[in-house]
Amino acid sequence: MRLKGCDVIMEVLCEQGVNTVFGYPGGQVLNIYDSLYRYKDRIHHVLTAHEQGASHAADGYSRASGKVGVCIATSGPGATNLITGLATAKADSIPVVAITGNVPMELIGTDSFQEVDAIGLSIPVTKHSFLVKSVETLADILREAFRVAKSGRPGPVLVDIPKNVQIEEVEFENRPAVEKTEEPEPSMELLSKAVELINKSERPLIFCGGGVINGNCSEFIEPIAEKADAFVSFSMMGLSAMDCDSPRHLGMNGMHGRYAATKVFTRADVVIAAGVRFSERATGNKMKFAPGAKIIHLDIDPAEQGKNIDAFLQIAGNLKSSLKYILDNIDEKKHEAWSDEVNKFKTEEAAGAKKSECMMPWDVIRTVNKKAGPDTNIATDVGQHQMWVAQYYKFKKPRTHFTSGGLGTMGYGMGASIGASLANKKRTVLFTGDGSFGMNLNELATAVVEKLPITVVILNNKRLGMIRQWQSLFFEKRFMATVPDRKTDFVKLADAFGAKGFRAFNVDELERALDEAFSVNTPCVIECIVPEEENVLPMVPPNGSVENIILS
């Protein structure tokens, strides 16, 4: 059939199984929006308040569903506004396809209205980007964009489509959805060496990262831990790969990790590192990281191996195959002394737990945890609240934790919550801070229009808490620009957006607000008043090790 370029875009999106896109219209995507009008019954377009929200929503949609998220923006400022969302997706390896309109080919390079070099801007923040110069190549480039986004180590891809390409006609034929490129299989020789190491180990530890969730192989982690009698530490991105209530789940390690989860690295003799990239937030001082351990580094991306850590065994390739081989071939072991030692770390940590009269941030998280279901999507923004969620929330299933781990994007959460809720039709709780929420709270409007069951829980300490914490610890309490003294009334704000607002000063009030919020399927905002000067602890100072850990 003969189609206009803009309709080709719709057809390819339908081919790929896309039924939801996030975007914002503009001059150079008018034709695409005209097509969206015609394809209304097949593609649901979610109008966000800002293109950044659309890019985070596409990311959240992808994290929840495992599918490729799609966002659309116009040229110039539309494209620049997507960049933070694409960089966020790149840092956490999330497959997203971003479609931008551009000025017609004949105007490119003339500094025309709303013209920007979208391709140039996209290079460092995407896996790849394509400029579509002719309508004949449009369909195949779009298909290729989906393939690239989801193959190997996933990531965002941008497709820049000049206006004339959207208007011109071309012969089009539907094809089946593109498949992922087959992933290289890991080396059996190296895997058998890994099995040998694990069998000889007396103090085995698994270090589980986001790659396990992206690679859909979470189900292997607990059985390997059981069979090898190992404990499991997590990078923040990997936290939901295993039921947090399992006694083997030590929680997050690293700068703001749990004490036991960080301490075990100093004692482990073998570390099975799966889908982690050893970011400095997770390892602290690399010279002092896991000093007595032989590290087995399993990852789909060979470039991660030897980048931050020189592992004893570097095994690149399909992560599921690696984990399955290890599970099938290791011996069943019992390491009682090791269990005793790790359990002692856990007790030491529990002894340090702080008790307080007022509602502490972790009280808020535990209360929500109690009321939420195992399927509830838990999104966060970035800062202290994000760390407290990582420390205290008991995730039950993979793909229920939505957080900007690598890039640390404040303002990520609202868009991500919208995407997540639309992807899996589940209730979403967004934990945020008064600072982070301020960055993209405009997306509350989107959540209201879409009637999404999103409960925003603001931990309001009237501070930009994490930066204040660093100023407190490392800048002799010179609090510059971290005590904003804003007069925002979040309850009225919720009301103004058409959401329901609550304020909670204590756990009872919070419980009542949550009961009400969870009984409706529309957005609610609960402002929780928490102490102003609380620090996230434990804390391993930057480039420090567990020797320097600040516990209280």
Add this chain to the structure above:
Amino acid sequence: MNEKFSVSILVTNQPGVMTRIASLFSQRDFNVDTFTSGKTENNKYARITITASGDSRKKDQMLKQLSKLYDVKKVELMHPENTILRELLIVKIGATGEKLREVLDASSVFRSKVVDMSPGSVCVELTGETSKIDAFLNYIKDYDILEFCRTGLIAVERGKKCLTDDVPGIKTA
């Protein structure tokens, strides 16, 4: 410990490929000394030769990160003992009379070629490994060098083996 090394990169002959490679170098703080690019025997592909310096981690990362770029089809570290390395120099020297005689003598010792003679100046081209070019420039440094330009190295492996050998589809493309 830092070392110098050269890398051959086979890329699709597309606009913007060099931007992506240059962007990668700046993103990851890779130190590049020379960068040359040109067509190959197959017009769908271009071949880039870079020389760079760094420790073994930087070198390993450079090879792996380059391999991840969509347009990059093959990356190969060139081993100096098994590689033909060449660079081209064109140097313009202001010289007359006795000075000109000396420059021309030196040029012939270095087997370089005079490509232009104008009143008061002479242009000489020289190809060879970097060390030869450096030696020539060192010899003439006290003369009146008006300008010079170097291409950076290109590299080809000795023997029958080619960069394109195990790249799928390329021989038929």
